Amino acid sequence: MRVLATAGHVDHGKSTLVRALTGMEPDRLAEERRRGLTVDLGFVWTRIGEHVLAFVDVPGHERFVPNMLAGAGPVAAAVFVVAADEGWQAQSAEHLAALDAFGVRHGLLVVTKADRADPEPVLRDARDRLAATTLGDVPGVAVSAHTGAGLDRLRGELTTLADRLPPPDPAADVRLWVDRVFTVRGAGTVVTGTLGAGTLRAGDELELSATARRVGVRGLQSLGEPCEEVGAVARVAVNLRGTGRDDVRRGDALLTPGAWRATVEVDVRLRGDKADDLHRELVLHVGAASVPCRIRPLGTDLARLSLREAVPLRAGDTGLLRDPGEHRVPAGIEVLDPNPPGLRRRGAARERALELDGGDPAAAYLRRHAAVPVTELRALGWSGVGSRVGEWAVDPGLLAALPGRAAERFAAWAERNPLAAGMPAEALRRALGVPADLLGTVLAGSGLELHDGLVRRPGAVAVLPAAVDRAVTELERRFADEPFRAPEAAELAALRLGPRELAAAERAGRLLRIADGVVLPADAAERARAVLGALAQPFTVSAARRALGTTRRVAVPLLEYLDGQGHTERAPDSTRRLR
Template identity: 70%
Template sequence: MHVLATAGHVDHGKSTLVRALTGMEPDRLAEERRRGLTVELGFVWTQVRERTFAFVDVPGHRRFVPTMLAGTGPVAAVLFVVAADEGWQAQSTEHLAALDALGVRHGLLVVTKADRADPGPVLADAGERLALTSLGRVSAVAVSVRSGRGLAALRAELAALGDRLPVPDTGADVRLWIDRAFSVRGAGTVVTGTLGAGTLRVGDELALGRSGRRCVVRGLESLGRPSAAVAAVARVAVNLRGLDRHDLSRGDTLLTPGRWRHIDELDVRLRGAKAGELHRELVLHLGAAAVACRVRPLATDVVRLSLSRALPVRAGDRGLVRDPGEHRVPAGVDVLDPSPPALRRRGAARARAVELAGDPAAAFVRRHGAVALDELRALGWQSHASERVGRWAVADGLLDEAATRAREAVARAHARDPLSPGLALEELRRELDLPGELVAVAVGRTDLVVGDGLVRPAGAAPSLPAPVERAVREVERRLAREPFAAPDAHDLAGLGLGPRQLAAAERAGRLLRLADGVVARPDAVEAATAILSRLPEPFTVSEARRALGTTRRVAVPLLELLDAQGHTRRDTDGRRTVRGAHT
């Protein structure tokens, strides 16, 4: 389906043309039909060469410009109507300025009432005016609804326009700008809008943009027919469960949950005006929404807009600012950054303008260090010049800097507590202020190792504090004389070797802890295995104890360690054999 706004003309001629094209009545209100003046948005459709064209018939009178913009904002093409007997009007100028500000690039020019006046001069004049805007040179047709002249040619041009319109992304996140909300007896709340991208399905859960409240699609209707699914681009009516009609108003949105960010401050590039030409209080029109905003210039063509109400905005969105007091549209806006930094220092605005002239997405990543790719997509940035690591976009040099800081943090932790087994990984994550996945990548760029939730240097054994070093040397001297005569707890305490000191000595590779308060030489397993392999088998704990020249206090945990490492095998009667001793 292709959706076009019909704009440019204020009287009944525009609606008459749409009626002739579609066979449907675009003016829903009795007042509109009585006065010949479009007041509200009208929605009709027709088939042209097996293609469906839907029309949003917008008001032309300047009193209803906000309504006109609500109908025009979400669509990508326009049917611009001017009457041959009236020519270019003031409302034509305002409608064209709005279309230009919105950056609409596709359309047709239709000069109506060709039976009442020569359409040639109006075709030429209007065509030149449109050519100076974002529409550029468009196909033009003169028609007479009364005689039928030109209607076949108009249908042919519509078909050709359909070939030129961009292909929508039907897999995109849904953002349906609501232009009508009402209740239907027996059905409940219904909203209508133009679906510009994505697909809606019955049963989908959506979020109401303004409050985030969840609702479910109870039913869908497009072009007057119920449907299980509607894909962009389409006019759609959505029957909602979970929202009351009074919860909704024009300019609200229905969104794919979790995929959009609501923004009340954004940096934009101006089209059609300079920052110094704008009043400081304007109205931003985006989609079907109209929101008061304050304007702060950053550069000649870049300003910051502070909104009175947050909207679901993404980088790349197009809108316009309107001056309601002067009844004019001074500029269109292209959203550059929907999540800008605060400007607190002198010269910050000028520096920000320079930053926006580059890659705003990369600048956003630099500002935050590391940003989830899903967050960037939610802000409208599909591409950026940042390093990608897993599901993160990372500022250039951040991980190398984090690696250096990790080394320094581990060194500081060791200096504070030389007996510590290492720096807790969670503590390092907090210090680096990075997600755990990126901490692991940063540590991987160092000579540090991670184990048991701790980060410590790899390679060389850690040094021991001087008092501990002296005590360990004394134990080593005793074990050199009697390898399995472990000092008792009283002796260890006298040397100043408690549990923490012994753990540090073991990490340093100086001692082997067999049990609490029981230590041996680091080579005790190999030495014991060699001695026990010479015993008649199977042997008892007492036989092993005598062979090793030690006490039961040492022999029992040592034998249990040999069992655990597979050097010995314990039988059900408690006796043991050395594995592989007789092979």
């Protein structure tokens, strides 16, 4: 399906044309048919060749411009209608300004009522006007809905236009701008909109932009028929489960859960009036949304918009600014950064303008945040930014500098903690300010390794501080004559050997800790094996204690240590034998 907005004409000439093409009545309200004036959005469709074309018929009168913008905003192409007997009108200029501000690049000019006046002057004039906008040099067709003249050619041009439109992405995240809300007896709340990308399925769970509340898709309709699945591009009606009629309004959006970020501040590039010439209070129209906003100029064509309500926007989105007081559209906008930095320092606005104007907003965002989940960047409208590490995008400059920084942080920490086995990985991560997932990549280039949650130098030999080295040397002297007489707690305290010092000595290969507070020489296991090998096998704990010349405080944990190392084997009767 292709969805086109029909715009440009204020009275029923436009509606009559659509009616002649589709055989359907676009003016659904009795007031519209009575007054001969389109007041709200109308939706009709027809098949032309291989294409199903849906038309969003927008009102033309200046009092209904917000309704017109809600219908035209989500649509990628337009059929611009001017009457031969009336020529270019004020509402024609307003509609064209809106389409130009929205950045609509695909269109077709239709001059109606060709049976009432010569259409050629109007065709030339209107084409010249359209050529100066984003629509460019569009084909023009003169028709008469009354006589049928030109309708076949119009159908051909519509087919050509449909062929030129870019193909949609059925796998894209859904953002369905709601342009109509109503209730159906027995079914509940129904919303309609133009699905520009993605796919909707019955049973889906979506997120309502206004409240972030989850709602279910009870059912779908497209072109008046129930559907289990609707892919872009399409006009679609969605029957919602879990929300009331008053909980949804025009301008809200149904979103793929977790895939979008609502924002109240956005940096944009302007097309139209200069930033300094804009009134400070305007209305932003994007999709079907209409949100009052405050303008802060950043440069000639750059501005920050502060929105009164949060809107789900991505970089690259287009919209327009409307001045309701002057009844005009002073500028179109393109979103550059939907999550901009604060501007609190003197000169920050000028620096930000330079960053936006001469650089890459996505790269600047990554520099500010160092590392960002890829899903977060996608939600902001950016992809392929920075260096990919797992599920993170990392600023390339930062990634190159991190190994050196890690080595520096580790060296400084090791100097302050000479007895530690290594720097806790979490402490290094916090010092670097990076996610835990990046630590392995950072360490790979830093000459460090991660082991049991500690960062250390591979193969590093522990060097004891001088005071600890002297105390351990004294123990080693004592062990020379009595290797299995473990020093008492008071003796260790006198030597200033606490748990940290003993652990460091063990890592240095100078001592062996067989239990808390029980230390022996580093070669105690080999010495004990030699002594126990001379005993009759199996042997008891008492026999081992006497042979080793030690106390039960030492003998029991030493034998358990030897069991664990595979030197001895314990029998059910608690005797042991040497393996």
